[in-house]
Amino acid sequence: MKIPTVAIVLVILLLGCASGRPAEIAATSGSTPPLTCRASPPTLRTDGDTPQRHDRILAEVRRGGHEIAFLGASIIERWETIGKDNWNAVWLPRHAVNCGIGGDRTQHVLARLDSGLLDALAAPNNHIRWVVLNIGSNNTDVDTGGEIAAGTEAIIARLRDRLPNAQIALVLLFPRGQWPNPLRDTIASTNAYIKPFAAKDPEHIHLIEVGISFLNPRGEIPADLMPDFLHPSETGYKVLSDELGKVNK
Numbered sequence: 001m002k003i004p005t006v007a008i009v010l011v012i013l014l015l016g017c018a019s020g021r022p023a024e025i026a027a028t029s030g031s032t033p034p035l036t037c038r039a040s041p042p043t044l045r046t047d048g049d050t051p052q053r054h055d056r057i058l059a060e061v062r063r064g065g066h067e068i069a070f071l072g073a074s075i076i077e078r079w080e081t082i083g084k085d086n087w088n089a090v091w092l093p094r095h096a097v098n099c100g101i102g103g104d105r106t107q108h109v110l111a112r113l114d115s116g117l118l119d120a121l122a123a124p125n126n127h128i129r130w131v132v133l134n135i136g137s138n139n140t141d142v143d144t145g146g147e148i149a150a151g152t153e154a155i156i157a158r159l160r161d162r163l164p165n166a167q168i169a170l171v172l173l174f175p176r177g178q179w180p181n182p183l184r185d186t187i188a189s190t191n192a193y194i195k196p197f198a199a200k201d202p203e204h205i206h207l208i209e210v211g212i213s214f215l216n217p218r219g220e221i222p223a224d225l226m227p228d229f230l231h232p233s234e235t236g237y238k239v240l241s242d243e244l245g246k247v248n249k
Helices: 004-018 024-029 050-063 074-080 083-093 106-121 145-162 180-199 236-245
Strands: 070-071 096-100 130-134 166-173 205-208
Touching: 004 074, 050 096, 050 106, 050 180, 070 074, 070 083, 070 106, 074 083, 074 096, 074 130, 083 096, 083 236, 106 145, 130 145, 145 166, 145 180, 166 236
Parallel strands: 070 096, 070 130, 130 166, 166 205
Antiparallel strands: none
């Protein structure tokens, strides 16, 4: 008996949610992936100085006067160091606050939002007009594209619920690794899941697809844009900043 193609694809996708890799192939083969996997539950980190960083961010947000919140992991956090000149010139004058913590995964951002950060951002002494979100790269070694996208969607749902008037600049995942590798496949899958989700609310969610700018025609990441092939250089932050500036005016 011939098994329908649709049934075969559905089985592959369901297996991919559990094992991580077959779903990546299926998700990148079409323009609109048909299945979104479950997100990892919110988890508050206790490693290193992460709790202290979270407390410092909370204190800064609670001081108030912020209009733009940058949320994510190390690519966001390092805007304070490697991208400091761009931050001070472009974003600090616009009352931006950096809420990034290096090493965070989607579940960690969810937990931080639930542990005071979202309350502080939504407080009357802040007026958050934009949230810049880039998260999920640290999930790529353990989760499928569907699972990472589900975590990102959960973050956006919380933001839209508590900050209904804020615009969200969703920076799609950057390529990582000097040359094409399996993690890039997961990244491509994640971005493929995210696009149709964002397209449902174009008035509030604005995709920033800048990753292609960090690749040369051979698919290599140039060291002058990402010295470690993961985090932007000072020049890389300017490229990202310029793209954000096109929607965040």
